[in-house]
Amino acid sequence: MTEYAPSLVRPSVRNALSRLERKLSSERVFGIALIAPMQLLLWFLLIIPTLIVIYLSFVRWEPRMGVDWWDAPFAFLGNYTRVITDVRFWSALGRSAGIVVVAVTLEFLIGMALALFFSRSFPGKRIMTSAILYPMMLPWVVVGLCFYLLFLDRGPVNYVLTQILNRPINVEWFKHPPLAMTTIILADVWQWTPFLFLILYSGLGALPKEPVEAAMTLGASRWQIFRYITLPMLKPVILIALVIRSLEAFKIFDVVFIMTGGGPGTATETISVYIYRVGFVFGQLSYAAAMAVLILVLVTMITRMGVRPLEK
Amino acid sequence: MRKTNWSQALGSGIRWLIGLLICIVVMLPITWVLSISLKPPEEWVAYPPTLVPIEPTFSNYIVLFQPGNPVGGVSEMVSAAQPVTRAFVNSLIVVPIATAASVLIGFLASYATVRFQAGGATLPLFVLTTRMFPPVAFAVPLLVYFRMLNLIDTQLALILMYTGFTIAFSLWMMRGFIEGVPRHVEEAAILDGASPWRVLLTITLPLVRGGLAATGLFVFILNWTEFLLAQVFTSREAITIPVQVSHYVGAVGRFYGPMAALGIVASIPVVVAGYIIQRYLVTGFTFGLVRE
Numbered sequence: 001m002t003e004y005a006p007s008l009v010r011p012s013v014r015n016a017l018s019r020l021e022r023k024l025s026s027e028r029v030f031g032i033a034l035i036a037p038m039q040l041l042l043w044f045l046l047i048i049p050t051l052i053v054i055y056l057s058f059v060r061w062e063p064r065m066g067v068d069w070w071d072a073p074f075a076f077l078g079n080y081t082r083v084i085t086d087v088r089f090w091s092a093l094g095r096s097a098g099i100v101v102v103a104v105t106l107e108f109l110i111g112m113a114l115a116l117f118f119s120r121s122f123p124g125k126r127i128m129t130s131a132i133l134y135p136m137m138l139p140w141v142v143v144g145l146c147f148y149l150l151f152l153d154r155g156p157v158n159y160v161l162t163q164i165l166n167r168p169i170n171v172e173w174f175k176h177p178p179l180a181m182t183t184i185i186l187a188d189v190w191q192w193t194p195f196l197f198l199i200l201y202s203g204l205g206a207l208p209k210e211p212v213e214a215a216m217t218l219g220a221s222r223w224q225i226f227r228y229i230t231l232p233m234l235k236p237v238i239l240i241a242l243v244i245r246s247l248e249a250f251k252i253f254d255v256v257f258i259m260t261g262g263g264p265g266t267a268t269e270t271i272s273v274y275i276y277r278v279g280f281v282f283g284q285l286s287y288a289a290a291m292a293v294l295i296l297v298l299v300t301m302i303t304r305m306g307v308r309p310l311e312k
Numbered sequence: 313m314r315k316t317n318w319s320q321a322l323g324s325g326i327r328w329l330i331g332l333l334i335c336i337v338v339m340l341p342i343t344w345v346l347s348i349s350l351k352p353p354e355e356w357v358a359y360p361p362t363l364v365p366i367e368p369t370f371s372n373y374i375v376l377f378q379p380g381n382p383v384g385g386v387s388e389m390v391s392a393a394q395p396v397t398r399a400f401v402n403s404l405i406v407v408p409i410a411t412a413a414s415v416l417i418g419f420l421a422s423y424a425t426v427r428f429q430a431g432g433a434t435l436p437l438f439v440l441t442t443r444m445f446p447p448v449a450f451a452v453p454l455l456v457y458f459r460m461l462n463l464i465d466t467q468l469a470l471i472l473m474y475t476g477f478t479i480a481f482s483l484w485m486m487r488g489f490i491e492g493v494p495r496h497v498e499e500a501a502i503l504d505g506a507s508p509w510r511v512l513l514t515i516t517l518p519l520v521r522g523g524l525a526a527t528g529l530f531v532f533i534l535n536w537t538e539f540l541l542a543q544v545f546t547s548r549e550a551i552t553i554p555v556q557v558s559h560y561v562g563a564v565g566r567f568y569g570p571m572a573a574l575g576i577v578a579s580i581p582v583v584v585a586g587y588i589i590q591r592y593l594v595t596g597f598t599f600g601l602v603r604e
Contacts, residue, residue: 019505027427027428027508028428030424030428030508030509031427031430031431032430032431034430034512035420035421035430035435037417037420037421038420038439038483039431041417041475041476041479042439042442042476042479044472045442045450045454045472045473045476045477046441046442048453048457049453049454049457052453052456052457053450056452056453056456063459069456114334117327117331117334118331120327121324122324122327122328122331123324123328124328124332125331128331128334128335130587130590131335131338131339132334132335132338133586133587133590133593134338134342134583134586135338135342136586136593136597137579137585137586138342138537138579138582138583139536139537139539139578139579140537140539140554141537141539141554141557141558141575142345142578144561145345145557145571145575146342146345147341148561149344149348149568149571150344154357154359154361155361159359159360159361190338190341194338195597198593199594199597199598199602202602203602237602240598240602241598244597244599247443247444250446251447251448253446253448253539253540254540254554257539257543257558258557258558261562272446272447272448272540275448276540276544279448279451280451280544285455288452289452289453292448292449292452292453293449295446295449296449299444299445299446300444303444
């Protein structure tokens with residue numbers, strides 16, 4: 001209990017202060033009441049499911065077996081050894097990682113170029129910067145639909161290529177593995193470059209002007225200013241954007257599901273699509289659970305490494 | 313002096329042209345979908361393709377909601393698929409309820425974590441883990457779990473999941489708005505003897521109204537566009553619009569017109585919402601880590 005010197009504090013103020021103290025001690029209770037609904041949801045949707053997925057990954061269980069999952073026979077590490085030796089799992093993981101690297105790099109480079117381009121003022125700039133944002137608001141399935149319609153055998157892309165190359169082009173984009181992958185990456189780049197543009201553009205706008213002006217009076221070139229002043233000052237924003245976008249790109253599912261369904265064969269099957277197929281199409285839930293657990297561990301490890309520079 | 317004016321004008325003219333070109337490239341994909349949605353069946357795969365429909369028609373939009381009606385030959389192809397009415401009703405029930413619940417629960421929790429560090433300093437970070445992993449990893453155990461609770465193919469299942477998986481955004485977006493409310497305003501009310509609930513509801517809440525609206529629209533976009541969980545957890549009764557889009561794309565017969573029309577209709581609400589909260593898009597997608 002804090003004591004107030006009676007000679008310095010009038011009784012009315014003292015009363016108010018002790019009332020405040022009582023309120024503060026009840027703040028704890030109040031705070032717990034406020035976070036309780038969220039805690040409940042987290043238990044229900046995060047903690048219990050995580051426990052179940054870990055348990056499932058150690059048993060052998062499929063819904064069609066006719067037993068309840070808690071009665072399923074133990075497989076111990078059986079599911080995990082199967083994942084480790086599953087070529088399809090590693091290829092799918094590799095594809096997701098590849099999409100993250102290629103798509104996010106392209107999004108960053110194009111986004112940066114656009115941000116620098118629009119950072120100078122010219123007529124119509126405001127409306128243009130708004131107009132190019134809409135792809136990031138679209139439903140992912142609609143983005144998939146867009147690119148599906150664009151790359152149809154007799155669609156506009158083949159037609160434009162025919163006109164440009166001046167010979168008939170009838171590429172079946174979704175039937176050739178590298179081309180199918182290209183369409184998926186293009187769809188992701190089209191949808192998410194606006195996000196990197198927006199974050200870099202607003203980041204550029206928020207930078208202090210003095211360092212750049214000082215460098216200009218000292219005779220620094222545009223490239224030097226960008227490389228040694230603008231880029232280092234933008235670094236925190238860039239890192240946050242890249243970490244968040246990479247985590248999102250790694251989840252890629254909707255666009256693939258709509259455009260190729262993972263095909264031809266398994267040529268565009270990303271890790272989300274593969275786990276979806278194993279768990280919900282083939283019905284091997286305990287095997288899907290083992291893969292899910294491995295992904296949880298993997299993503300946690302990689303994110304920790306990616307977030308480390310942010311903590312500085 | 314005159315020369316610099318000239319080159320400046322030329323420079324901004326060139327910039328305007330390049331900017332326009334960029335806009336056209338970005339606009340083309342959705343323009344193509346819009347164009348197909350307004351074309352009659354003969355034009356869907358006509359070659360050479362035309363950007364502007366030769367005989368524009370709204371029949372693709374009409375058959376979406378009345379697949380029985382014979383509209384220019386489209387209906388036979390669409391009657392194989394379900395009408396989209398059910399998906400619309402489901403989305404219009406599930407998404408607003410889940411969004412309101414997410415924002416409300418997120419706001420309360422956000423207030424408690426900002427003002428009293430309730431749940432410890434790591435709670436907000438822990439909440440972020442719901443967004444870190446591919447949702448399919450949670451879908452596996454949730455399916456097992458929701459089967460036990462008989463929640464498969466129900467709106468309630470989607471409402472619960474959509475509330476839970478967007479709470480991270482609500483919590484983190486609201487943090488910034490709550491931190492913006494000066495503490496002394498609340499303290500003055502406490503000194504006047506107001507209860508903490510009263511302070512929260514009559515002082516803080518009105519001051520963050522704008523923030524609640526922005527967060528709500530952002531979460532609405534996320535929930536309206538969610539596909540994977542809806543695809544796994546619904547089959548007939550509770551399907552949402554994105555699932556309906558995938559049914560159309562996957563259906564035999566390839567009715568591109570209605571497919572495109574559905575894509576356009578599905579996009580309008582979220583694009584409108586997105587432009588209303590344009591200022592907050594960065595804040596939202598980065599969990600308030602980057603603020604404009």
